[in-house]
Amino acid sequence: MHNAQPWRFRYSRESGTFRLYADPERAMLRSDPDGRALRIGCGAALFNLRVALATAGFHADVALLPDPQDTTLLALVHTAPSDDGEEVTGLRLLAPAIRRRHTSRYPFAEKAIPEDIRAGLVDAAQREGAVLSFPESWQARWVEELAEEAEARNLTDQGRERDLARWTRTGAEEADTATDGVPEYAFGPRKHGGRAPMRDFSGGQPVTDRGTTPFEETPHLAVVSTDGDQPVHWLRAGQAIQRVLLLATLKGLATSFSTQALEWPDLRWPLRDPLTGTGQVQMILRLGYGPQGPATPRRPVRDVLVIED
Incomplete structure (x- = not known):
């Protein structure tokens, strides 16, 4: 919502595990008091991680909300070498669209979608x-x-x-x-x-x-x-x-x-x-069908990803 990018990732080299956290400082207390939109945004970022891992040859084993005591920890993602199954292949095919997809706030053609x-x-x-x-x-x-x-x-x-x-x-x-x-x-x-x-x-x-x-x-x-x-x-x-x-x-x-x-x-x-x-x-x-819309800015990787030994 509003391109707030309310996510933080931590990666452990030792375990090969990603942790996805919500960033409460980027919450919208009036427009999104329950954090529903915040978590939807984090879910979208999680899906992009799954696509990136598939493209790099890994399978992602995802556990949502793994710690009831830590409500900011939204997902735990264990990585393992991929077997190139149907799901991994399907994710890999989506990779080129990640950089191409932008929100378009322009008029679309009056044309049916097949x-x-x-x-x-x-x-x-x-x-x-x-x-x-x-x-x-x-x-x-x-x-x-x-x-x-x-x-x-x-x-x-x-x-x-x-x-x-x-x-x-x-x-x-x-x-x-x-x-x-x-x-x-x-x-x-x-x-x-x-x-x-x-x-x-x-x-x-x-x-x-x-x-x-x-x-x-x-x-x-x-x-x-x-x-x-x-x-x-x-x-x-x-x-x-x-x-x-x-x-x-x-x-x-x-x-x-x-x-x-x-x-x-x-x-x-x-x-x-x-x-x-x-x-x-x-x-x-x-x-x-219409303009894809201009690219909006993204936070630097160092702001959203911490790599642990």
């Missing part, structure tokens, strides 16, 4: 213990309306305004030297028409050369859900989301997130499957 690609994305989420669905017609409009309501609330909520201000980088000097957050060159144009649910990272303030443009009238939205709503489910959701995003990138799709409605409990609840009333929605994705 059914075989949609089916592949559904399968990608399922492999990580989550469900990805594509809301249709009235349900999609309902999702859009909830996102619009949440965006309006966010712009008038001082706590959420502070969260947003903390993680946006405006002004050329700040944007060009940032190692985290969302720099102004990645805000995208201001939406003027269209139904795509977009967050205004400027907080309503003017940004030089940003411009306005219409967005999609029929956005392609996908909802990622889990069968529970505890930290372990959030970590699984993060891995599922990242697997979906990397596969979508390989298939030529641009992607972005719509998290606004998920930040309000009374708006998140109605996002559940309207037919069964089950499943806990963890993410709303926007998919389509």
Whole structure:
């Protein structure tokens, strides 16, 4: 969320083990009081570690939340030489997409996503213990309306305004030297028409050369859900989301997130499957054909990884 990058890794050479920790200093106490979005982000980083290990010829044995006494320790990853099985091979194929995938806050084309690609994305989420669905017609409009309501609330909520201000980088000097957050060159144009649910990272303030443009009238939205709503489910959701995003990138799709409605409990609840009333929605994705979006900054490796002898 907001490119906060709230993760820390420690690697032990002796045991060949990675430990993934949450970084509480990068939490958003107003927008994400339970740390759900924080753990989803860490789950996505964990999935990238699994892909990197597979590419390097290793299998990753992952234990989520291994220590009940340490809530910041999110995962323990034991490494072993790979046997090049189906799962490792599948992970390795996703590696080229890690550097290519960026959040795109630009309009997408009014073009259908082929059914075989949609089916592949559904399968990608399922492999990580989550469900990805594509809301249709009235349900999609309902999702859009909830996102619009949440965006309006966010712009008038001082706590959420502070969260947003903390993680946006405006002004050329700040944007060009940032190692985290969302720099102004990645805000995208201001939406003027269209139904795509977009967050205004400027907080309503003017940004030089940003411009306005219409967005999609029929956005392609996908909802990622889990069968529970505890930290372990959030970590699984993060891995599922990242697997979906990397596969979508390989298939030529641009992607972005719509998290606004998920930040309000009374708006998140109605996002559940309207037919069964089950499943806990963890993410709303926007998919389509269009600009991939500019790369946003990443923290230096020395800030996120400690190697122990």
